[in-house]
Amino acid sequence: MNHVYKITRSCKYFTRCSSNITNALADSTIFSLSSGYGKCGVSVIRVSGPRTSHALQTLVVTKEIIDKGLVLWFPAPASFTGEDSCEFQVHGSLAVVAAMLDALGKVPGLRPATAGEFTKRAFYGGKIDLTEVEGLADLIHAETEAQRKQAMLQSTGALSRVYDNWRKRLIRCAAHLEAYIDFAEEENIEDDVVLQLTKELRLIITEITVHLNDQRQGEMLRNGVRTAIVGAPNVGKSSFLNMICQREIAIVTPIAGTTRDIIESTHNFGGYPVVFADTAGLRKHTKDVVELEGISRAKECLQNSDLILLLTDARELLQNISTNEQSAQNYQSTYLQQLDLDANKLVGKRIQLIANKIDLLSSAELQKLTQIDNVLTITSKQPSADVAQPFLAHFEKLLCELCGQPTAEHPRITHARYRQQLERCIEHIQIFLNEYAPDIFPDTAISAQKLRNALKCIERITGHVSSDDILDVVFKDFCIGK
Template identity: 75%
Template sequence: MNRIYKMAKAFKYSSRCSRNLSNAAADCTIFSLSSGFGKCGVSVIRVSGPQTRNALQTLVGNRHELKARYAYLRSIYHPETKEIIDKGLVLWFPAPASFTGEDSCEFQVHGSLAVIAALLDALGKVPGLRPATAGEFTKRAFYGGKIDLTEVEGLADLIHAETEAQRKQAMLQSTGALSRVYDNWRKRLISCAAHLEAYIDFAEEENIEDDVVLQLTKELHLIITEIRDHLNDQRQGEMLRNGVRTAIVGAPNVDTAGLHKHTKDMVELEGISRAKECLQNADLILLLTDAQELLRNITTNKQSAQNYQTDYLKQLDLDANKLIGKRIQLIANKIDLLSTTDLQKLAQIDSVLKITCKQPPTDIVQPFLRHFEKLLYELCGEPTAEHPRITHARYRQQLERCNEHLHIFLHEYAPDIFPDTAISAQKLRNALKCIERITGHVSTDDILDVVFKDFCIGK
């Protein structure tokens, strides 16, 4: 009885997570250009929905049966004029083995604007077909259970990736690297919740194991530790995805407003205030200083470069707490004005980057850029399948809330407190919902609107 009850509980939690399109949406077959707009060698038009097979037969005929996932060279006809639109490849993907999980097909035709327009017009004449909205193919894949929300967002990031590192991270996420981590926690929390509710309902009636609560709390402590380690990533994934927020600060005219205190001008004070806000919100602070001033302080006042940097920031009336953990790089500018002796002194300071903005020679610029590249690499890290990183702020928020609920549960469930077990169990269910909000296994309409707003029409 106990085993059956646990299985029933687990099924109850899993069944809540099913995702289905509305009946109206499911009855529609959608089509769209899936490749890029503009003239090109080949364009791909995608179709998905219950009328896909009918659309195929209408445009290419039904004289030959099309095997699934085979490419066929066929003449494509307009259903009204019966004229040939183009000769191209057609592929048939019957449900559920397709991207969306529905019957789907692709037309790969020549990429002229006229061919694309004619083919889209032809599909629009097939009963039951309509143009797809932005992101609708991916949304159907999500609702069909083919991908979860982290994979959806990974796919969106892949579309918008601009660097090789961003592409690699997005590819890992779109193929389930993060999904596997979160789904593992989700399944374990479902198991814990099922065991707890079985204990609540049947502890006095059935032969429930005496150590069920002890084992449950051990598992929850382990999950908390794993989530905490996952959160302790220095925001590397988010910085790689969104870019490293960088502030160049220093004396007047280095980039942001000059950070100094000797002014009563209201406009300049506002500029200084904004520069400080920019600095406190930055991931990377580039502290640009005059090379001669830096050497004078190090030589005359016997300061180290680190002490000079610390004192400089203290003089700016900044909130020191907001600078804790930030990466700060000291840069010595105007080295073209230094003597040979001073250049040698500056070269002995490893923690300082050297630059000149006056016709900088290659032997100055290239080392600077290499060091700066290394600095960004250290901040963003290297994406790996073994240790996928948090890429969205909402993941971090939900994981932090999950751990909060688990901590509250474990505190209230301490043996010396004698809590209301049923009320404490709600904390465990709340923790589970936090994970499910990340992956989209619970109602996420508000999140979906944000996720899909930047998708392309044909994706």
Template identity: 75%
Template sequence: MKSVYKLSRRFIHLQRYYSSLANSNADTTIYSLSSGHGKCGVSVIRVSGPRTKHALQTLISPKYEPKARHAYLKSFYHPQTKEVIDKGLVLWFPGPYSFTGEDSCEFQVHGSLAVIAAMLDALGRIPGLRPAGAGEFTKRAFYGGKLDLTEVEGLADLIHSETEAQRKQAMLQSSGTLSRLYDNWRKHLISCAAHLEAYIDFAEEENIEDDVVQKLNKELRLLISEIRDHLNDQRQGEMLRNGVRTAIIGAPNVGKSSFLNMICQREVAIVTPMAGTTRDIIESMHNFGGYPVIFSDTAGLRKQTQDAVELKGISKARECIQNADLILLIADARDLMKHLKVDNQIMLFDYEKAYLQQLDLDADALADKRVKLVANKIDLLTTLERKKLSQIENLLCLSCKEPATDDVQQFLQGFEGLLQELCGQPSAENPRITHARYRQQLERCIEYLNIFLNEYAPDIFPDTAISAQKLRNALKCIERITGHVSCDDILDVIFKDFCIGK
């Protein structure tokens, strides 16, 4: 009985330790405009909290009894003047079956500034109600157990998504694809921790198998392998979320700024016949087939220059290259033609290496970067020369000065294929890491698990209780991702980017 009591206490402790945070603001009711600001056809005002039903009855009628999840056309009255503010739809969502898990409602009114102001003023006159802060509805959904942190961040990404691929990835994450994966690992670690705790407490008193640690080690090695496979994603999810940072580099006057203007279809950068016109980094974001790309036009790279401003620009260009996900190496098509062999073939890798050396760049230092060669100024080639270049595999060709429709279309197709290869396709079967903090915590989780496994190597007899702490630390790393442990500092960062009313 003593052993059963100790085991029960251990599991009760674990259950309390792994429970989600309680909502400290559950006694207040919040309200806010949840639709876009400005004049529109319909605006949505959301209310959430224990006095939501009272707010409904105050604005409609004290005898009004709303029916859950049904829309009704009602007149809304100001609680002090009793004047009609507007006539619109009202929806009632009693907790816990609502977005926040609390009693909630929505007023759908006409989208004039005067109507919105009057509705917000009316709600503010009701005792117990206050305006919502940024992201406070979503925060309450998190504290109420409706969303974990990965789903919250997926929802934020969905709100801020600008391209189709970003929308798909954010929608999958907000629907719980990452949450389910991490929660499965969390439950697995909880099970391992529970078995180890039982082994520590009762190995000498009860009939517990001696090979429990060996079985535990085997399970943890499999878990490490799964997490490593998840980490080995080439940062596809993060690139898709943040945009593929693409550095446009090359020698002076090869057409880097002209390329940026052509892609953006507007004059973003100044173009002149003079070498070294671009000094500072010029950035512009563009949507390519649903993939976000942040182009960075850089100063022309060359080994020798006496211009102090140009030297500063070259220094910034090198820094931009180091931070880029993709490098577009712009070359003069005429220079490229000089490297064609008799059989009309060219080793692009050899040419890129030689060209990088010409630009005073170390090819080995860029080995982990994706470099794509682009041949510009093909309008200066003969028809035969252009045909020869078009036969070179993996080479993008175009003329920024005289862009022909076919050349541009072919370039766009090739570039979109490259982006798809870099970012991949979001899928529910293989959810990707979308935030740097996920990657950091998963890497730390593996570190703790490896320490635990190393301490339980053959012929090593560690302090089991101390080693168990490594396992609990690994578990905390997973829980910091999903929000199952206290993480107020993380919450502040996440919710600061939410808009008021969400």
């Protein structure tokens, strides 16, 4: 039933697309290698369009055998693109693939596909909406297990169902309001129709606000948790990066201020993508021009990060807390304030205090350090499994808290443009609610336009409102065979 609905819904949208696009889709048949390039056991070559059947018949009756393989036939509309489609599964040698592509290129009416054109046809054919297209793109580029789960949920319609629900309800509200405007005096239209739709609109605002209040979990999971490693010079930041990534990424020397520029490295921790950034040591007083530039870049990196790992010397931390009777939280706040950072850019950021060089502590000092709340302990210099494993477990738990667990019941916002359009949707609804007051005789027709604007915001997310700029961005990262 859901499949039938999608086709019906898309037909209305399909008629609104430009005639140039629909005619090009209707008249051309495309082909491409859909599996990866290079030698492999099996390669898949995909064909889609009105002349697919002719292409299939042409290749299977050729006198010269190119290869022995498997052919799959997908008649319209029960295919990925909604058109007649087929797949040739042949041996994956470069010669066989080249011969197949050459043979298909000689069939009249066939041409090579452009990047993302199969998926674009599925979109214009109403098989998938724009959120599912972007979910499919994310699935292709997923590098971790958590990214795969989130992308899979989106590509199979988890976000689409949420947004389409709001879209239908906004359409209903707009229809009721316009019916009230046109027929209230002539027909038997309920007097409370406006009251009911305003209640519905406030409920929609509440639901969208909850959806927006996700701490950017979906976007962090999609793009990677930007993690800044910061601290004073010679506190062991570069050694920490090398330790946690298990390879020599950054130069380590006993000289303070070795790191001058930002060193980035992306890694997978427990299925969560992390983009580490090793930064220059932060201190207020230095006359070194290069170091000053490094500190400036470190501060910018810190303010643009999702997670801040604040490294400190374990001995210095213990001494400071004991002398000033501070908590770890107070120590952390005081340290960051001394660096002349923009406090507003740190609001809401997760900051984790890490005490490094615990190998230099006595047993009594280590015992005291472990009793301090909200402090992780580590030694970056030849860490033992007893020290490294607990730290890594805590770090993975921290990433899980930041990114959350993708679920079909509560899909996350994965793209900044979704967030922007949802915020604008709320603004338009709120303007309507603030302006529309029947007791002061407003211009109801103008107020109704606010609801139509709110609806367009949702439709820009799902692709019901065509925008070439958005489509160009969405499809630019697809490979040729997809």
